[in-house]
Amino acid sequence: MSKHQKEMALLKEHLGKHQLKYTRQRELILDAFLKQEHITAEELYHQLSRKDPHLGLATIYRTLNLFCEAGLAQARHFGTQTQYDNVSHKGHHxxxxxxxxxxxxxxxxxxxxxxxxxxxxxxxxxxxxxxxxxxxxxxxxxx
Amino acid sequence: MSKHQKEMALLKEHLGKHQLKYTRQRELILDAFLKQEHITAEELYHQLSRKDPHLGLATIYRTLNLFCEAGLAQARHFGTQTQYDNVSHKGHHxxxxxxxxxxxxxxxxxxxxxxxxxxxxxxxxxxxxxxxxxxxxxxxxxx
DNA sequence: AAGTTAATTGAAATAGGTTATCAATTTCAA
DNA sequence: TTGAAATTGATAACCTATTTCAATTAACTT
Structure with missing residues (x-):
């Protein structure tokens, strides 16, 4: 029983509409992402590499961009890096x-x-x- | 007799305070930059390469960053590129x-x-x- | 349950924008 | 004019992000 039922439903809806697949990696990344208020791909990569050393950085980027398209995340260019904001965390500051x-x-x-x-x-x-x-x-x- | 007396004075003041020098390149770049409302380093490079084919891209970047420190310009990250805004352009927008x-x-x-x-x-x-x-x-x- | 097809993945190569390096040149103060 | 220190141009290096591609996996079909 995941804590992020609503977001997971949103993601699955988006996947269904676009002939995309629900994978182990996407589930892993979603869980980790939703615990953050905002995070970079690089940071998420390091967090997850402990759990799953084989998860590639390219997959993180691809998945975060997928989240943006699904409306779960929002990319924000800050300095040289891109911050991915967790949209479900409503307190924008x-x-x-x-x-x-x-x-x-x-x-x-x-x-x-x-x-x-x-x-x-x-x-x-x-x-x-x-x-x-x-x-x-x-x-x-x-x- | 330059059109940009005020800005040039500001730049020279900054240069003086930081033991920096007033060079032909900085003057060229300042003149071209102040004609714009906002511009990227690449664009400025292409504009200026007609006048002075030997002006390097690195110098453009260095000088635009200098303008930021002097308060003449402001960097704004948009997508993958950086826009340099001309601060002196009437009223901050x-x-x-x-x-x-x-x-x-x-x-x-x-x-x-x-x-x-x-x-x-x-x-x-x-x-x-x-x-x-x-x-x-x-x-x-x-x- | 096995087979089929298309999407996904990881690893590495590539891309694109910006910064660092360094020898040669230029500024500026003495 | 001279000399120390800053600047320049060319290019290499850097960093973040995307693309490539063969192997794998999800999900639909039978």
Whole structure:
């Protein structure tokens, strides 16, 4: 009895619609992925290589991209790497970043998100995800 | 007599503070960069290779990164490439990006910016710059 | 239950964008 | 003008992500 019934059902639905197969690897990767809020392919690869040393990195990438198409994950390019966000973890958060010391504070602001929706609607867009980063100096670095 | 006195002054100030030198290449790249609203290193390379065939791609990358440090440019990762935004282009603008066709709509929203300031203040930060990107589907790609 | 077909996998090669290396050149201060 | 230090161009190296391909596996058929 898996903990992720809903997500697994979603995945199976997507697989069925596209003549894709439900494999041991996809199940393994799904379980590991859903425990995270966001993760890179590389990190997931290392986590899983303990359980199954033969699982290839290419399979991780292929499967994470599959999750994106199935609506379970969302890719976000952050620096040089791609973060795969777990969509079922609804608390999306934004970042305050100190350019001096690198400190990162996460925050969430409903008012900002509402205004974002307004802007999108006004331009005919439907937002699937977003990124907001505020760069500046934290209290300790202001001198 | 360059058109970009202000930006050039900013660059020279940064160079002076960091024991860096003002070179012919940096001047060339600055002039070309400031004519754009945003551009990739590759694109800039091709534009400039007509004027100066010996200008190397590595120099473009180095210089664009320098501009980021000097506060003239801002890097934005889109897909596999990096867009360098011209900060001096009137009023900072944010982006609505279609994940399907790549269409980019620029917008500005004072209310969002005000809320950002509030969040920063609440966390003891002083914002120097920010980045807001909304990803989704444009009106034409919603089917 | 065995056979068939098409999707999937792992390993390695490849791709694409960006950065590091290094000898030669250029800037800038003395 | 000279000399130390930064910069450049060419290319190699790097890193992340995708493609290739033969072997394997899932799922449908009989």
């Amino acid at each position: 934004d970042h305050l970043i100190c350019t001096e010391c690198g400190k990162i504070v996460e925050f969430e602001n409903c008012d900002i998100e509402r205004l974002q929706e307004e802007v999108a609607t006004r331009n005919g867009f439907i937002i699937k995800t977003h990124r907001l980063e505020l760069y500046g100096l934290c209290s300790r670095c202001q001198h | 944010d982006h609505l990006i279609c994940t399907e066709c790549g269409k980019i709509v620029e917008f500005e929203n004072c209310d969002i910016e005000r809320l950002q300031e509030e969040v920063a203040t609440r966390n003891g930060f002083i914002i120097k710059t920010h980045r807001l990107e909304l990803y989704g589907l444009c009106s034409r790609c919603q089917h």
